[in-house]
Amino acid sequence: DTEVxxxxxxxxxxxxxxxxxxxxxxMGHRAMYWYKQKAKKPPELMFVYSYEKLSINxxxxxxxxxxxxxxxxxxxxLHALQPEDSALYLxxxxxxxxxxxxxxxGPGTRLTVT
Amino acid sequence: xxxxxxxxEALRLQEGESSSLNCSYTVSGLRGLxxxxxxxxxxxxxxxxxxxAGEEKEKERLKATLTKKESFLHITxxxxxxxxxxxxxxxxxxxRLTFGEGTQLTVxx
Numbered sequence: 001d002t003e004v005x006x007x008x009x010x011x012x013x014x015x016x017x018x019x020x021x022x023x024x025x026x027m028g029h030r031a032m033y034w035y036k037q038k039a040k041k042p043p044e045l046m047f048v049y050s051y052e053k054l055s056i057n058x059x060x061x062x063x064x065x066x067x068x069x070x071x072x073x074x075x076x077x078l079h080a081l082q083p084e085d086s087a088l089y090l091x092x093x094x095x096x097x098x099x100x101x102x103x104x105x106g107p108g109t110r111l112t113v114t
Numbered sequence: 115x116x117x118x119x120x121x122x123e124a125l126r127l128q129e130g131e132s133s134s135l136n137c138s139y140t141v142s143g144l145r146g147l148x149x150x151x152x153x154x155x156x157x158x159x160x161x162x163x164x165x166x167a168g169e170e171k172e173k174e175r176l177k178a179t180l181t182k183k184e185s186f187l188h189i190t191x192x193x194x195x196x197x198x199x200x201x202x203x204x205x206x207x208x209x210r211l212t213f214g215e216g217t218q219l220t221v222x223x
Contacts, residue, residue, distance in 0.1 A: 004157075006157075031209070040216075041215070042201055042203075042213035042214065042215060042216060043158065043213060045210055045211070048209045048210075050209065055209060056209055056210070088155070088157075090157050090158075092157075097209075100145065100146075100205070101146065101163070101205075102146070102148050102160050102163045103148075103160070103211065104160055105150075105157035105158045105159070105160070106157050107156055107157045108155070108156065108157045110155065
């Protein structure tokens with residue numbers, strides 16, 4: 001089973017709200033990723049967790065805060081977002097070391113910031 | 115700096131009309147070339163991994179090939195359900211994938 005799940009599917013939030021995106025995988029993968037994707041563009045890497053430790057932060061603004069509670073779960077906490085943060089947020093996982101091998105993506109959370 | 119260029123940007127085919135998508139890459143130390151299919155509003159779906167020049171992988175109507183500078187995704191007798199954006203990515207430095215901009219494929223019945 002190569003499934004990554006994400007909740008919620010859609011999220012609308014105001015600029016003063018705090019919300020969280022959740023991602024889960026039960027494939028025993030040890031690397032997990034957050035990406036942001038704008039329309040008609042490829043995914044942009046935000047964060048990488050390898051063996052539950054943050055290994056890459058692609059200079060993402062602090063209004064995005066990742067968390068990896070255990071090897072199966074990945075959260076993205078959102079606070080004081082801007083309208084330009086509206087996008088499809090994708091979670092992915094890969095079997096071994098981060099960057100080695102294919103990544104499996106979840107269906108995404110469509111985020112709209114009003 | 116790693117670079118991936120996909121062509122064409124968009125491709126329209128008639129059902130049954132075979133064609134190829136191109137992915138040219140420049141990387142220092144290829145750790146895999148990956149093809150994904152992405153439907154509108156959904157996450158990319160993994161298709162193939164290629165590691166070395168000469169390698170080929172097949173799945174239904176799709177066949178991916180790899181040389182030292184580019185990869186091709188051949189689509190044989192496509193059907194309307196093959197319509198999607200096809201993304202190519204390379205794994206090279208660090209833990210990152212470098213994606214191309216994608217090819218938007220439309221197959222008309």
